[in-house]
Amino acid sequence: MARSLLALAKTLCFILHVQSCTCGEAEIIGGEKVTAHSLPHMALLYNSLGNPVCGGTLLSSTWVLSAAHCFKYEIDTVRLGVVTINNSKTDGFVQARKVAKQYKHPNYENATFLHDLLLLKLSQAVEETMAIKYLPLANTIPDPKEGTICLVAGWGMVNVLIEAMSDDLMSANVTVIKRETCNLTKYNNTGYTITSDMVCAGTVDENPDVRDTCRGDSGGPLMCNGVQVGITSFGKGCAIRTKPGVYTFLSKQHIDWMNKVMQKQELF
Incomplete structure (x- = not known):
C-alpha cells in the first residue's frame, strides 16, 4: 500500500x-x-484566511520581495522571524505586518512565468532584531x-x-x-x-x-x-x-x- x-x-x-x-x-x-534565525531575511506570506502560502525576502523595513504568481493567493499578512509555523503567533521574536499594497512586475506573464516578481509594501515598518534582518538588493x-x-x-x-x-x-x-x-x-x-x-x-x-x-x-x-x-x-x-x-x-x-x-x- x-x-x-x-x-x-x-x-x-x-x-x-x-x-x-x-x-x-x-x-x-x-x-x-x-538553525533558528540563521536566515533572518526570510518572510512567510499568509493569505486572507490566515494560511501560509508563499515565502519572500525582507528587503527593508517596509518592503518584501516575492513571486508574482503568489498574488493569486490574496496575500494579506507577512510574518518575519518565523522559525516554526505552529509557534509563529506566540513566538516573541516574530513580527507580523499587514500588506498595504502589492506590485506585480508590469510584464509578468502567468502563462510563461516571465518576470515573476512581486513587491509587497507593508502597512507598518518592521524593526530589525537578532531574528529579523533586511537583505537589501x-x-x-x-x-x-x-x-x-x-x-x-x-x-x-x-x-x-x-x-x-x-x-x-x-x-x-x-x-x-x-x-x-x-x-x-x-x-x-x-x-x-x-x-x-x-x-x-x-x-x-x-x-x-x-x-x-x-x-x-x-x-x-x-x-x-x-x-x-x-x-x-x-x-x-x-x-x-x-x-x-x-x-x-x-x-x-x-x-x-x-x-x-x-x-x-x-x-x-
Missing part, C-alpha cells in the same frame, strides 16, 4: 508544476532544518555561472497527498545549470522556455537525494555566495533529477524596476 501511494505521489508530481508537490519527500526536497547581480552552488529555503509542503506546509523552515543546496542545458528536451518538457531572466538549478551530482524547492517555497530567495540572485518560481513537479527548479533572475532590468517602485512609493 505504501509503495502504491508513493507511486501515485510521483505520478502527480510529474504532471503538476509551479513547485507543486514533494513526491513523498520531506519539506524543501533533500534539505535540512534551518545589490545594485548589480552577476549571472550565476554553471556549477555555482546556491542555497534555497522555505516552508514548502511535506507530501503531495497532504495539503500542508512544513512546520519548520528548511534549506538545501542546489547547483546552477546552463539555460541551454535546461532547454534541452531531456530537461525541459514543460513547454516553458528558460530565458535570460531565469536561472535553472537542481541536483547534478550522484547524491541519491535530489534537492529541490516545491509548492509553498514559491517567492523565497535563491542565494548564491551570500547574495540573492533569484526568486523561487516554477518547476516540473518536484525532486525530479532531470526537471530542475526554475528561478526568476534578478537582472538589471528587474532591479531597476524594483528600485523605481520602492523609491516612488516611499515619497508618499
Whole structure:
C-alpha cells in the first residue's frame, strides 16, 4: 500500500508544476532544518484566511520581495522571524505586518512565468532584531555561472497527498545549470522556455537525494555566495533529477524596476 501511494505521489508530481508537490519527500526536497534565525531575511506570506502560502525576502523595513504568481493567493499578512509555523503567533521574536499594497512586475506573464516578481509594501515598518534582518538588493547581480552552488529555503509542503506546509523552515543546496542545458528536451518538457531572466538549478551530482524547492517555497530567495540572485518560481513537479527548479533572475532590468517602485512609493 505504501509503495502504491508513493507511486501515485510521483505520478502527480510529474504532471503538476509551479513547485507543486514533494513526491513523498520531506519539506524543501533533500534539505535540512534551518538553525533558528540563521536566515533572518526570510518572510512567510499568509493569505486572507490566515494560511501560509508563499515565502519572500525582507528587503527593508517596509518592503518584501516575492513571486508574482503568489498574488493569486490574496496575500494579506507577512510574518518575519518565523522559525516554526505552529509557534509563529506566540513566538516573541516574530513580527507580523499587514500588506498595504502589492506590485506585480508590469510584464509578468502567468502563462510563461516571465518576470515573476512581486513587491509587497507593508502597512507598518518592521524593526530589525537578532531574528529579523533586511537583505537589501545589490545594485548589480552577476549571472550565476554553471556549477555555482546556491542555497534555497522555505516552508514548502511535506507530501503531495497532504495539503500542508512544513512546520519548520528548511534549506538545501542546489547547483546552477546552463539555460541551454535546461532547454534541452531531456530537461525541459514543460513547454516553458528558460530565458535570460531565469536561472535553472537542481541536483547534478550522484547524491541519491535530489534537492529541490516545491509548492509553498514559491517567492523565497535563491542565494548564491551570500547574495540573492533569484526568486523561487516554477518547476516540473518536484525532486525530479532531470526537471530542475526554475528561478526568476534578478537582472538589471528587474532591479531597476524594483528600485523605481520602492523609491516612488516611499515619497508618499
